Amino acid sequence: MSHNNFPCLMSPPPGAGVSAIAGYFRIASRPEALSCDLALTAPAARDDLLWVAKIIGLKTRTVRADNIARLATLSAPALASLKDGAFAVFAGALPPRGDFA
Numbered sequence: 001m002s003h004n005n006f007p008c009l010m011s012p013p014p015g016a017g018v019s020a021i022a023g024y025f026r027i028a029s030r031p032e033a034l035s036c037d038l039a040l041t042a043p044a045a046r047d048d049l050l051w052v053a054k055i056i057g058l059k060t061r062t063v064r065a066d067n068i069a070r071l072a073t074l075s076a077p078a079l080a081s082l083k084d085g086a087f088a089v090f091a092g093a094l095p096p097r098g099d100f101a
Contacts, residue, residue, distance in 0.1 A: 014044035015052045017089050021077045022056050029056045046081050053079075068093065
């Protein structure tokens with residue numbers, strides 16, 4: 001049996017990062033169920049993840065952060081789209097504090 005025929009069984013399932021963030025805010029969600037219910041048949045694209053987040057009750061927006069200073073201003077947790085097309089959960093950034101003695 002191939003998992004390609006059953007998108008609900010993809011590992012990790014589309015929406016797993018969104019579900020992890022929802023859990024942080026005490027919003028229950030199951031990424032496997034979301035994938036099946038929303039018919040996500042391929043690895044999720046950014047728009048798919050924004051759609052899933054809105055459906056489960058999270059506020060969503062797209063923000064471009066090209067440097068560390070911009071990252072430090074973003075609220076966390078958040079879902080980050082990486083240059084290679086993968087996604088990661090962004091837990092936050094510490095602002096620069098200068099040199100340590």
